[in-house]
Amino acid sequence: MLYLIGLGLHDEQDLTLRGLEAIRKSDEIYLEGYTSKYNGSLQELERLAGKKITTLTRKELEETPGENILKKDKTNALLILGDPLVATTHTEIILSAHAKNIPVKTIHNASIYSAIGETGLQPYKFGKTITIPYPEGDYFPLSPYDGILENNKAGLHTLCLLDVKADRNRYMSVNEACELLLRMEEEKKDVIISNKTKCVGAARIGGDTIIRYATVEQLKRTQFGGPPHTLIIPGKLHYMEEEMLESFPKD
Amino acid sequence: MLYLIGLGLHDEQDLTLRGLEAIRKSDEIYLEGYTSKYNGSLQELERLAGKKITTLTRKELEETPGENILKKDKTNALLILGDPLVATTHTEIILSAHAKNIPVKTIHNASIYSAIGETGLQPYKFGKTITIPYPEGDYFPLSPYDGILENNKAGLHTLCLLDVKADRNRYMSVNEACELLLRMEEEKKDVIISNKTKCVGAARIGGDTIIRYATVEQLKRTQFGGPPHTLIIPGKLHYMEEEMLESFPKD
Numbered sequence: 001m002l003y004l005i006g007l008g009l010h011d012e013q014d015l016t017l018r019g020l021e022a023i024r025k026s027d028e029i030y031l032e033g034y035t036s037k038y039n040g041s042l043q044e045l046e047r048l049a050g051k052k053i054t055t056l057t058r059k060e061l062e063e064t065p066g067e068n069i070l071k072k073d074k075t076n077a078l079l080i081l082g083d084p085l086v087a088t089t090h091t092e093i094i095l096s097a098h099a100k101n102i103p104v105k106t107i108h109n110a111s112i113y114s115a116i117g118e119t120g121l122q123p124y125k126f127g128k129t130i131t132i133p134y135p136e137g138d139y140f141p142l143s144p145y146d147g148i149l150e151n152n153k154a155g156l157h158t159l160c161l162l163d164v165k166a167d168r169n170r171y172m173s174v175n176e177a178c179e180l181l182l183r184m185e186e187e188k189k190d191v192i193i194s195n196k197t198k199c200v201g202a203a204r205i206g207g208d209t210i211i212r213y214a215t216v217e218q219l220k221r222t223q224f225g226g227p228p229h230t231l232i233i234p235g236k237l238h239y240m241e242e243e244m245l246e247s248f249p250k251d
Numbered sequence: 252m253l254y255l256i257g258l259g260l261h262d263e264q265d266l267t268l269r270g271l272e273a274i275r276k277s278d279e280i281y282l283e284g285y286t287s288k289y290n291g292s293l294q295e296l297e298r299l300a301g302k303k304i305t306t307l308t309r310k311e312l313e314e315t316p317g318e319n320i321l322k323k324d325k326t327n328a329l330l331i332l333g334d335p336l337v338a339t340t341h342t343e344i345i346l347s348a349h350a351k352n353i354p355v356k357t358i359h360n361a362s363i364y365s366a367i368g369e370t371g372l373q374p375y376k377f378g379k380t381i382t383i384p385y386p387e388g389d390y391f392p393l394s395p396y397d398g399i400l401e402n403n404k405a406g407l408h409t410l411c412l413l414d415v416k417a418d419r420n421r422y423m424s425v426n427e428a429c430e431l432l433l434r435m436e437e438e439k440k441d442v443i444i445s446n447k448t449k450c451v452g453a454a455r456i457g458g459d460t461i462i463r464y465a466t467v468e469q470l471k472r473t474q475f476g477g478p479p480h481t482l483i484i485p486g487k488l489h490y491m492e493e494e495m496l497e498s499f500p501k502d
Contacts, residue, residue: 095495111365128405
């Protein structure tokens with residue numbers, strides 16, 4: 001038996017009663033430590049669970065799951081930040097478990113996909129989600145820009161997930177994301193992002209949340225503090241969405 | 252002070268530790284009882300909270316919030332199914348609280364927006380969300396169909412939220428939603444939905460989940476049991492999404 005347990009957005013207080021019960025029943029508990037950054041205390045989670053928690057790298061989880069989470073005679077738990085089935089890599093785990101006849105039970109939790117409602121933007125009005133990756137050498141994909149363009153044309157908002165390189169302790173900031181979008185604009189010249197474009201920058205939604213609705217020029221300079229950060233390119237705004245956005249501090 | 256507390260997808264076991272702490276600190280606790288159906292036990296929630304919970308109708312919450320949730324000298328909690336800020340009506344509550352200088356704290360929880368990952372479909376590949384309403388008299392909007400068409404063209408999946416008329420105890424089923432989409436197709440004739448179209452029907456994700464990947468013809472006849480139900484019109488499928496969809500029972 002394998003539990004995939006969502007940890008929610010911020011810290012150990014976001015665990016659900018169902019999640020807590022499942023980790024207490026588990027023989028071995030693992031934490032997926034590479035798709036996001038956990039702002040909670042692992043020690044406190046271990047205290048709640050009553051046992052040790054092992055943090056797994058992407059390599060351990062993807063290449064040798066049989067040595068950690070997937071054991072036929074055990075009840076194991078994999079803790080995942082946010083809601084467990086948002087990243088493709090976690091769907092792969094279910095398919096591997098099926099292949100070994102290990103039943104999987106998912107315990108859901110909060111995720112950025114609906115928590116962005118805290119900005120005032122309506123979740124149903126978002127189009128396709130994009131990810132802004134760190135450029136590496138010649139690798140500088142323009143597909144995120146195309147995604148924003150498509151959503152813009154349809155009047156939809158764009159949630160930009162920002163790159164995480166946990167092994168190098170790099171978590172993309174709103175500031176970096178703004179710079180990268182401006183670089184994409186320079187190459188594509190479709191005039192969807194400029195220093196004057198008003199966007200939503202957010203940090204640590206569900207924790208000590210900061211949300212700012214400001215121009216890209218301002219967001220490039222705003223101090224948002226630690227990860228995770230999120231950037232949203234708004235589409236057509238309903239007056240109530242605008243009223244909520246304007247209600248956030250202007251510093 | 253007003254807490255907006257997400258109850259998550261299924262029952263009282265989905266409450267987070269943070270949510271539990273907040274309801275225990277609250278003077279008065281209200282449940283929003285009209286945008287979805289709570290499958291948990293209100294008595295058990297009251298036991299956890301240590302006090303009575305009052306269920307509010309849409310009218311009470313939208314027209315006279317000052318008589319229930321919005322009281323300046325109290326710490327009150329409003330319990331909302333799923334994640335609290337998904338419905339527009341809850342954003343309105345925040346704006347009303349701001350106007351009365353009452354601070355609001357949101358406690359997030361699981362929502363269908365990411366929990367659909369349990370179908371194997373990737374949340375980032377969804378386009379705009381649509382709602383399929385019950386027709387009433389001459390009211391039979393075709394905009395949901397247009398939404399699916401736009402998403403289809405872009406290869407994106409469509410999450411269809413199904414209508415809820417809690418006051419009349421009506422919760423739209425996958426079966427009803429399929430019939431309505433076929434009626435829209437008859438009027439629009441863009442050939443996006445037919446009896447042969449393969450869709451995803453789901454019920455009670457996060458609880459005793461049923462997920463079926465089948466033709467509209469089959470989904471019209473499938474018994475999904477009690478609410479809430481969800482219908483998804485898939486866009487272009489990645490092979491891993493297809494593998495997950497095909498792994499669900501075929502009955």
